[in-house]
Amino acid sequence: MHRYRFVLLRPLQFLPVLFGISVITFVLVRLIPGDPARMLLGTRATASALERIRAQYGLDESIWVQYLYFLKNLFAGEMGKSIVFKTDVLKLIGTRIEPTLVLVIGSVALAILIAVPMATIAARNRGRIPDQVVRVVSTLGLGTPPFWLALMLMIVFSVKLDLLPVSGYGRTLPEKAAHMVLPCLTIALSLSAVLTRSLRASLIAQITSDQATAARARGLSEGTVFWRHVMPNAIVPTLNLLAVNVGWLIGGTVIVESVFAIPGMGQLLIRGIFSRDYMVVQGVAMCFAVATVLVNFLADILTVAADPRVKL
């Protein structure tokens, strides 16, 4: 089981990575032009009111001191207080995390459900009409910007057909599910295009591989060769592509949450940026960074599980 030893060791490497990310988010947020206190109080605020707000949130300290506070908070498991919402950033994120998680997991699951059959059909009929159709569909998926796709889906399924709600999130489980269909579909359609292309290429390479020929020479049918020897060998590169794309995926959720007015972390991030709510932006960015690191860690574990040759 020594191949899985990295599962214990790798988290040690996370610490410097997360430290670097904390520096970058902290600095980037403060590079946005504008002053949080003025954004909060408006243009006619008095100098003393502005001072009071700045002092309250520690914004009058030097940037080094501010960063040390930020770090100290992180170690205490806190992310400071939102200037706009006047609540703990971590609590704020807690109330916003569910729709975002549902959106990410739902759209990845949906993308896989679309990509695997599409790539299978294309690879097993390569050069023929089904392959051409898949190529056209995935090119469309790659070329269509998510925000436009979101609007089109909304117009067709919500406005014209009146099948699904236009926007928002809802309270009960069925309500939430109905609200998440189109947002998940928006991301899944783009993501599945990328996955389909990658998987199709690996499948074709494996269908014509020597090990598949050897499996046929054992008398296995084409279908058995495909599911038992071709797919298991082709899936790993696509799995890693999915992990690489998780950054893009998070960017996508931010856009999609805005378009569908979903009260998730993406929406929180955008509000935070517009109101220069430094603590919120830092907090959400840190969460996204941690998520990216964790997803790649998970992908490594899956890769080791799927391919016995891999040692990390």
Added chain:
Amino acid sequence: MTDPVLSVQGLSVETRDGVRLVDDLSFDLAPGEILGLVGESGSGKTVACRALMRLLPEPALRIADGRVALMGQDLVTLSEARMRGIRGRQLGMIFQNPTAHLDPVMRIGDQIAEAVRLHEGASRTDARARAVEALRQVGIPDPEARAGSYAHEFSGGMRQRAMIAIALACNPKVLIADEPTTALDVTVQAQILRLLMDLRDRQGVSIILITHDLGVVAQTCDSIAVLYAGRLCERGPKRGVLGAPAHRYTAGLIRCQPTSAGGEGMLDTIEGQPPAVSAMPKGCRFHPRCGAVIAVCNTHQPEQTARGPGHIAACHNPVADAAMTVSV
């Protein structure tokens, strides 16, 4: 004489453009016989044995003509479903590059058990036991543990043994071995050849051993078929063909062997290159490289003529009898 297990008659393989990569190949394989199929690389050995297995990369290549009778049953006209029942069960195949031909993400034992379960409907535990037994047969130490290993955990020689175990798990009548030792180093080569001969002795399997190495043939085979540019030049018992080659190409190959008596320190070579498949010469395909061309060689393909018991050659101007003697 016993009936052959495998009888190939006039087998031809064509590309989509009608180029004949294998042209009119015929040979018989007796029970327990090891036939060496010899030829330079590109002479169509792999294409020929894929044709026997009906594993040509269609539609790029197809069987254009011929019969492949396995115990009287013609494989060329068999449905794909019936053919699948033959592959792995009656006809086993092993390949030049064991690393590429093993599934890297499936345990070796499972790859063996797969064929047993498919062809014999064995239960999971029975198939597993058979896999361990097959590994033991091919001389893999500690087969119980090794059945759970992956290909990359084996050495090159062990991988080839594992491939042989896969091919022989269902006790096929015929084993087609496509250059099984080319990718291995010399000491391992000898072990694998020894193993193939043992398996023939113990299980009575007939073997088509494809090689470009006459030394391998001399050590291992009972009979030889020499292929040049997709055509059979000469075929017969090992002693006849190596001892008294009739075809000029066979004679040339023997002179090129480092171990041959004619070598005397300096290695002979056959001048020139084999023809490109798209530009086959008229007449005898070997004549541009032949040192004994007569007029008819340029215009007419030579017919196969008998040279001795079971020994035939297709040459217009064959080597005179006893012109060469080679210690075999």
